[in-house]
Amino acid sequence: MYDTILVATDGSADANRAATHALEQAEQHEAELHAIFVVDTDRYAEPALSSTELETIEIEEWGDQELSEIADRGEELDIAVTTQCCHGKPYVEIINYADKIDADLVVLGYHGHSHAKGEQIGSVTDRVVQNAGRPVLVAT
Template identity: 65%
Template structure:
């Protein structure tokens, strides 16, 4: 059913559930898995030799750790995964990467790190669902 799956992560509980679902689907379908972490430059800015650079570098390092965890979990299942850590607007970068790899489906958590416990879908997930032009599974 799926040949290429893209999962977005920000390390939140919902993103971790999305990663688990994407891994299950990749294993069941023999699909290629791609995982993306986006440093939100709209929220944190782009570093320019300031204290922002330290914050952004720290977030990028943390994002790479999240992606490494996806790789470790995928290795345990025998699933190949390609990771991407980038800067930009998360929904734009997720959709662009899905287009680049021609993902059959995008898997995202219901809410990300910036949300408390509300009943509303997260803004990044909402924007991806509205604009992706391909199936999106919200976990």
């Protein structure tokens, strides 16, 4: 049913649950799995000789670590995971990457680090669900 799956992470608890679901789906369908972390340029400045450069670099390194953890979990299940860390607006980058790889399924957490806990879906997840034009699994 699924040949290519994309999971997005920000390292939150819901994103970690999303990664678990994505790995399960990839294993069940013998699908190719991609994982993406987006450094939100609305929250963190683009690296340029400034005082925020170190913070942006730290977020990117943290994102790479989160992606490595997903790849390691995939390796344990004999699933190769292609990772992508990029900068931009998270929902735009997630949708663009899903389009680029022609993902059959996008897997996201209900809300991430930037969203207050509660009943309302996170803004990134909401925008991806409404604009992706493909199936989106939302992990809670």
